[in-house]
Amino acid sequence: MAVDKLDDEDYPAWTMGQAADALDVQPAFLRSLDAAEVVQAHRSSGGHRRYSRRQLRLAARVRELFDDGMTLAAAERIVRLEDELAASRAENADLRRRLGEQAESTETERED
Secondary structure (H helix, E strand, O other): OOHHHHHOOOOOOEEHHHHHHHHOOOHHHHHHHHHOOOOOOEEOOOOOEEEOHHHHHHHHHHHHHHHOOOOHHHHHHHHHHHHHHHHHHHHHHHHHHHHHHHHHHHHHHHHO
């Protein structure tokens, strides 16, 4: 396995057992998240569930919300909204950076 794959947040490197151990949950918990389409596992060519680091973070967050008394539906909604918010913030930061670069370029052109 190439090192760059291990650096990829979305590379499904974790088996079901490894993921369950890392999260301190039973494999049934991960299967229930998969069945509910909250955290859908990748499938190996043999049909075994495989998880990426990103999926493990999502599953850990859902577990945390369960422990706080949330239902699966509520936990899924919260996780999805948090994900959308993070993506929007990243896009906003990128747009601000590009706008700043454009403003600097325009200012430089005016000075010439």
